[in-house]
Amino acid sequence: MKFAxxxxxxxxxxxxxxxxxxxxxxxxxxRTRPINIMxxxxxxxxxxxxxxxxxxxxxxxxxxxxxxxPVCVLPMGRVDDCVVIAENPGVIFxxxxxxxxxxxxxxxxxxxxxxxxDVRMVYSPMDALQLARKNPDNEVVxxxxxxxxxxxxTALTLLQAQAxxxxxxxVFCNHITIVPTIKAVLDSPDLxxxxxxxxxxxxxxxxTAPYDFVADFYxxxxxxxxxxxxxxxxxxxxxLKQIQDGRAEVENQYTRIVPEDGNDxxxxxxxxxxxxxxxxxxxxxxxxxxxxxxxxxxxxxxxAERKFDIPNAKIADPKSCQCGEVLKGVLKPxxxxxxxxxxxxxxPLGALMVSPEGACAAxxxxxxxxRQKTGAA
Amino acid sequence: MNVVQLPPRRKLGKIHVPxxxxxxxxxxxxxxxxxxxxxxxxxxxxxxxxxxxxxxxDLAALAVHGDRLAFTxxxxxxxxxxxxxxxxxxxxxxxxxxxxxxxxxxxxxLSCAVIVEEGVSLDMLRRLALSMxxxxxxxxxxIVTGDTKVVPRGAADKLFITTTGIGVxxxxxxxxxxRAQPGDGVLVNGWLGDHGAAILAARGDLxxxxxxxxxxxxxxxxxxxxxxxxxxxxxIRDATxxxxxxxxxxxxxxxxxxxxxxxxxxxxxxxxxxxxEILGLDPLYLxxxxxxxxxxxxxxxxxxxxxxxxxxxGEKAALIGHIGDGEAGRVVMxxxxxxxxxxxxxxxxxxxxIC
Numbered sequence: 001m002k003f004a005x006x007x008x009x010x011x012x013x014x015x016x017x018x019x020x021x022x023x024x025x026x027x028x029x030x031r032t033r034p035i036n037i038m039x040x041x042x043x044x045x046x047x048x049x050x051x052x053x054x055x056x057x058x059x060x061x062x063x064x065x066x067x068x069x070p071v072c073v074l075p076m077g078r079v080d081d082c083v084v085i086a087e088n089p090g091v092i093f094x095x096x097x098x099x100x101x102x103x104x105x106x107x108x109x110x111x112x113x114x115x116x117x118d119v120r121m122v123y124s125p126m127d128a129l130q131l132a133r134k135n136p137d138n139e140v141v142x143x144x145x146x147x148x149x150x151x152x153x154t155a156l157t158l159l160q161a162q163a164x165x166x167x168x169x170x171v172f173c174n175h176i177t178i179v180p181t182i183k184a185v186l187d188s189p190d191l192x193x194x195x196x197x198x199x200x201x202x203x204x205x206x207x208t209a210p211y212d213f214v215a216d217f218y219x220x221x222x223x224x225x226x227x228x229x230x231x232x233x234x235x236x237x238x239x240l241k242q243i244q245d246g247r248a249e250v251e252n253q254y255t256r257i258v259p260e261d262g263n264d265x266x267x268x269x270x271x272x273x274x275x276x277x278x279x280x281x282x283x284x285x286x287x288x289x290x291x292x293x294x295x296x297x298x299x300x301x302x303x304a305e306r307k308f309d310i311p312n313a314k315i316a317d318p319k320s321c322q323c324g325e326v327l328k329g330v331l332k333p334x335x336x337x338x339x340x341x342x343x344x345x346x347x348p349l350g351a352l353m354v355s356p357e358g359a360c361a362a363x364x365x366x367x368x369x370x371r372q373k374t375g376a377a
Numbered sequence: 378m379n380v381v382q383l384p385p386r387r388k389l390g391k392i393h394v395p396x397x398x399x400x401x402x403x404x405x406x407x408x409x410x411x412x413x414x415x416x417x418x419x420x421x422x423x424x425x426x427x428x429x430x431x432x433x434x435d436l437a438a439l440a441v442h443g444d445r446l447a448f449t450x451x452x453x454x455x456x457x458x459x460x461x462x463x464x465x466x467x468x469x470x471x472x473x474x475x476x477x478x479x480x481x482x483x484x485x486x487l488s489c490a491v492i493v494e495e496g497v498s499l500d501m502l503r504r505l506a507l508s509m510x511x512x513x514x515x516x517x518x519x520i521v522t523g524d525t526k527v528v529p530r531g532a533a534d535k536l537f538i539t540t541t542g543i544g545v546x547x548x549x550x551x552x553x554x555x556r557a558q559p560g561d562g563v564l565v566n567g568w569l570g571d572h573g574a575a576i577l578a579a580r581g582d583l584x585x586x587x588x589x590x591x592x593x594x595x596x597x598x599x600x601x602x603x604x605x606x607x608x609x610x611x612x613i614r615d616a617t618x619x620x621x622x623x624x625x626x627x628x629x630x631x632x633x634x635x636x637x638x639x640x641x642x643x644x645x646x647x648x649x650x651x652x653x654e655i656l657g658l659d660p661l662y663l664x665x666x667x668x669x670x671x672x673x674x675x676x677x678x679x680x681x682x683x684x685x686x687x688x689x690x691g692e693k694a695a696l697i698g699h700i701g702d703g704e705a706g707r708v709v710m711x712x713x714x715x716x717x718x719x720x721x722x723x724x725x726x727x728x729x730x731i732c
Contacts, residue, residue: 004654010715046657052716097728098657123656123729229714345724366718 007228041199042069049366064329065359079104198224207262284323402527432521442545447482462591478597482544557632573663592667606684638698
C-alpha cells in the first residue's frame with residue numbers, strides 16, 4: 001500500500017476541498033447552474049463512491065458518471081453471443097468476474113454456468129491461455145473486453161498463443177476504444193458538460209494527445225486523472241482553474257503513471273493484433289462508428305467470432321431502461337424510471353446496475369438513494 | 378485332518394488403499410474400516426464415541442452449565458480444503474463452536490457428518506480428521522456422533538462437512554441482534570478479512586505473493602472473557618460469509634437503528650487491503666472465521682476492549698463505531714479520507730472488477 005496512503009490524506013483533502021469551494025464560488029456560471037464534470041472512467045466512479053468524494057464537494061459541482069465502465073456498456077446481443085459460445089460442448093469460457101452478471105436477453109453467463117456451461121472466472125487473459133495449455137481437449141475462449149487498458153494484455157496473450165502454436169485458444173473480442181465514445185457524448189444534443197476527468201488507465205496506454213480534439217474542437221477542458229481520492233480532487237481543482245481562466249486544454253494530473261505519448265510496446269501490440277470495426281453497438285448509446293476493434297485476419301485462428309457460429313443479433317435495451325441518458329449525463333441515475341424499483345443490483349435491467357463501477361449500482365449501494373426517496377415520479 | 382490356516386483377521390482401522398472408493402460408503406467392512414481408521418481413531422482424544430446411533434447426555438450434567446440449550450448446525454464447503462492458517466476440518470469445528478459461543482453459550486458437543494467424493498486421498502482425510510479432533514480438544518468440546526457418506530466422482534467437490542453443536546447458556550445472559558441501542562459501541566476483536574483474503578490467495582490462480590493466514594479459531598474463550606468483563610453486552614456475531622458489512626446491516630435492521638463506523642478505526646491489514654485493491658474487492662465484505670462484531674452499552678466499552686486485548690485472539694480489538702439514531706437500518710462509514718458512504722448488504726457474490 002506504499003504510494004497509496006499518500007494520496008488518501010484527509011488533511012490534504014480538506015485543504016483541496018477549501019480551494020475547490022473557493023474556485024467554484026468565483027466561477028460565474030455557478031450563479032445560475034452547477035458545473036457539470038464527467039468522469040469518463042468507471043474506475044473513477046468507483047473511487048468517488050468508495051471514498052465518499054461526492055459528499056465532500058460543494059453543491060455547485062456535479063459529477064456525471066460517464067460511459068467508461070466496459071461492463072456497463074456491453075450490449076445484450078454480445079452477452080447472448082457469449083452464452084452461445086459458452087454452451088458449446090467442450091468449450092471452457094473464461095471471463096473477468098464482473099462480466100458474469102451482465103444480463104443478456106435470456107440469461108447471464110452466471111446463469112449459463114448454473115445451467116451447466118463451463119464458465120470460469122479468470123484474472124487475466126494469460127490465465128485463460130494457461131487453461132488452454134492444461135486442457136488440450138477443450139477449446140478455451142477468452143471473453144476480451146475493456147478499453148485500451150486491457151487491450152494490450154489480450155493482444156500479447158494472443159501473440160503468445162501463436163508463438164506456442166496453441167490450437168485450442170481463442171478470443172471473443174469486444175474491446176472498445178475510448179475516443180469515439182467521448183466524441184459521441186460530446187455530440188449529444190443534450191450535452192451539459194463543462195469538463196472531463198480523463199481516464200487514467202486508458203491514458204497510461206494511449207497518452208494524452210488523443211483527447212486534444214475535446215479541447216480544440218469542443219472547447220472543453222480535460223484533466224487526465226489518477227484514481228486515488230487526492231488525485232480526483234486535484235483534477236477537479238485543475239478543471240475548475242481552466243474554467244475560471246477560460247482555457248480548454250488537455251492536462252495530465254496522473255503524471256506518475258501516464259506518459260504524454262503513451263506506452264509504445266502496448267500500442268505496438270494493439271496495432272499488430274486489432275483493426276477498427278466499422279461500427280460497434282453500445283448498451284444505452286447505440287451504434288458508434290469505429291468504436292470497437294476486431295482481430296486482424298492474420299490471427300483469424302484465434303478469433304472466436306470466426307471459430308464459432310454466433311448469432312450476432314442486435315437486441316434492443318429494455319424500453320424502460322434509461323441507461324443511455326444516464327451515461328450521457330442527461331439524467332441522474334435515480335431519475336431513471338426503473339431505478340431502485342424494477343432495476344436493482346439483485347435484478348439488474350440495465351447494465352449500469354450490474355457492475356460496481358456502474359453509476360446506478362454505485363448510487364444504489366454507496367449513495368443510499370432510492371427512487372422513492374428522491375421523490376421522482 | 379488338514380487344518381486350513383486362515384490368514385489373521387486384519388486389525389480394525391487399517392486401510393491400505395490411497396484413496397476413498399465407493400466401497401467405503403457401502404455400509405460394509407470397508408466403510409467400518411474407514412470410520413475406525415480415519416474418524417474414530419482421530420476423535421477418540423476429543424471424545425469417546427459409543428458407536429451407537431445417537432449420543433446420549435445426562436440432563437443434570439448439562440443443567441449445571443446454565444438454564445437454556447443452544448443448538449446450531451452449519452455446513453462447510455471450501456476450496457482449497459487446506460489453506461494457510463487452517464483447513465476444512467478446523468473450520469467445521471470452529472464455525473459451529475463460534476455459532477454457539479456468540480449466543481453466550483458454553484459449547485459442549487458436536488456431531489460431524491462428512492460427504493466424501495470418491496477419489497479423495499485417505500492421507501488428506503486423516504489429516505483433516507486429526508485437525509478436527511485437535512481443534513475440538515482445544516475448544517473443550519466432544520465430537521460425539523457422526524455420519525460418513527461416499528459419493529461418486531463428480532457428485533461432490535472433494536469433501537463437505539456438516540457439524541451440529543449443542544451448548545448451554547448460563548442463566549441471565551441475553552444476547553440478541555435486536556438489542557442494539559443508540560449510543561452503544563460497535564467493537565471487533567481484530568484484523569478483518571484475513572480468512573477471505575487468505576483463501577483468495579491460496580486458490581493459486583492469482584499471481585499474488587501475499588503472506589496472509591486465515592484467522593480460523595474457536596472464540597468461546599475470548600467471548601467468555603468479554604462477557605465476564607462486559608455482562609451488559611447486547612449482541613455478538615461472528616462475521617463469517619458476508620463479512621463485517623453484512624453483520625452490521627443485520628444489526629441495524631433488526632434493532633431498527635443506524636450505525637456509523639469509522640474506516641480509520643477499522644482494523645485491516647495492509648496485505649488484505651492490497652489484495653482487495655488489486656482485485657477490486659471491498660474488505661468489509663470478506664469472510665472471517667475468527668472475528669466477532671460486538672455491541673456493548675457505552676459504559677462497558679472500556680472494560681470490553683480491555684478484556685479482549687489481553688486475550689490472544691483479541692489483541693487488536695477496536696471500537697470501530699457507534700449505534701446511532703439516524704435512519705433505521707442504515708450503515709454509514711466515515712471514510713479514511715473524510716467523506717462518508719453507505720455500507721449496504723452485498724448483492725450476490727463479490728466479483729472482481731475488470732480493471
